[in-house]
Amino acid sequence: xxxxxxxxxxxxxxxxxxxSVMQDLATEGAKDYGKEFFKNSLGKVLRxxxxxxxxxxxGKALKEFLEIFQQQLEMADIDDDQLQIYKQPLKIFIKxxxxxxxxxxxxxxxxQRIDTFTLAESWKRLNLPQLPSEFNWExxxxxxxxxxxxxxESSEKLxxxxxxxxxIQDSENIQEKVGIKTDYxxxxxxxxxxxxxxxxxxxxxxxxxxxxxKLWRMFVPQNVKRCKQFIPQLYEFPKEVFQxxxxxxxxxxxxxxxxxxxxxxxxxxxxxLYPVFDIVNKSIELNIPKLYF
Numbered sequence: 001x002x003x004x005x006x007x008x009x010x011x012x013x014x015x016x017x018x019x020s021v022m023q024d025l026a027t028e029g030a031k032d033y034g035k036e037f038f039k040n041s042l043g044k045v046l047r048x049x050x051x052x053x054x055x056x057x058x059g060k061a062l063k064e065f066l067e068i069f070q071q072q073l074e075m076a077d078i079d080d081d082q083l084q085i086y087k088q089p090l091k092i093f094i095k096x097x098x099x100x101x102x103x104x105x106x107x108x109x110x111x112q113r114i115d116t117f118t119l120a121e122s123w124k125r126l127n128l129p130q131l132p133s134e135f136n137w138e139x140x141x142x143x144x145x146x147x148x149x150x151x152x153e154s155s156e157k158l159x160x161x162x163x164x165x166x167x168i169q170d171s172e173n174i175q176e177k178v179g180i181k182t183d184y185x186x187x188x189x190x191x192x193x194x195x196x197x198x199x200x201x202x203x204x205x206x207x208x209x210x211x212x213x214k215l216w217r218m219f220v221p222q223n224v225k226r227c228k229q230f231i232p233q234l235y236e237f238p239k240e241v242f243q244x245x246x247x248x249x250x251x252x253x254x255x256x257x258x259x260x261x262x263x264x265x266x267x268x269x270x271x272x273l274y275p276v277f278d279i280v281n282k283s284i285e286l287n288i289p290k291l292y293f
Contacts, residue, residue, distance in 0.1 A: 008059035016080060018066040020087045036100040041107035053157050057107065062094055064147035065103060068140050076132035089128040098122050106148025109165045114141030224279060225271040
């Protein structure tokens with residue numbers, strides 16, 4: 001049988017509040033670890049980790065939250081006797097249906113900050129003991145998010161899941177940036193190309209009826225120019241796409257100035273043409289990337 005207190009890193013040195021709350025959690029078997037806590041984070045992942053991995057992350061996260069919470073109380077000069085007042089309220093707080101998914105947001109790849117406003121309001125809504133004026137919910141959220149990221153980094157399986165999510169998001173962002181929607185039906189587009197260009201068009205040679213000749217393989221060697229700071233495709237975007245790129249800070253207003261654009265265009269047009277095979281082979285030999293269009 002797994003000793004979850006040891007797995008979660010709860011030792012005898014843990015604070016009185018932390019140890020008491022985590023002991024109850026371990027006794028109950030952390031029954032609700034996967035229901036509401038990971039609803040907005042791991043709950044959205046297709047390839048979920050094993051239940052024990054989730055349970056481990058859940059317990060470690062709550063332990064970190066409780067320790068940060070207790071540290072805030074201690075920094076407000078709350079002594080050990082006064083700390084005992086917060087044991088039962090914290091047990092109620094971490095089981096609240098609104099609080100659990102917010103704490104679980106620490107495992108959401110897109111989470112930039114914990115919703116400490118809702119946490120503070122939930123504490124009041126539950127009519128829990130008043131917190132010291134020095135208690136800082138913003139710091140609790142900031143430190144907790146940092147600790148949550150540390151839990152992910154220390155777990156081989158969680159880290160692998162997050163790396164997969166990053167790759168998927170990067171792929172989607174690239175597709176959106178070049179104008180291809182992520183829900184674009186590429187299979188239908190491919191079939192259309194096959195239907196349109198899958199057979200040789202011989203009407204110009206013979207206007208009489210002829211059997212269609214299927215085009216199996218064709219390649220026209222291409223020539224390319226070296227691209228320095230000018231990317232031709234970038235300036236073919238619609239105006240609304242330009243504005244979006246400007247808003248996101250991916251290009252600057254200066255890059256769109258007509259005079260600068262024309263200078264870069266002339267430089268590009270004056271570049272020497274190279275056979276694409278020469279460029280590819282040379283890049284492979286030197287193991288360095290080249291940027292050509």
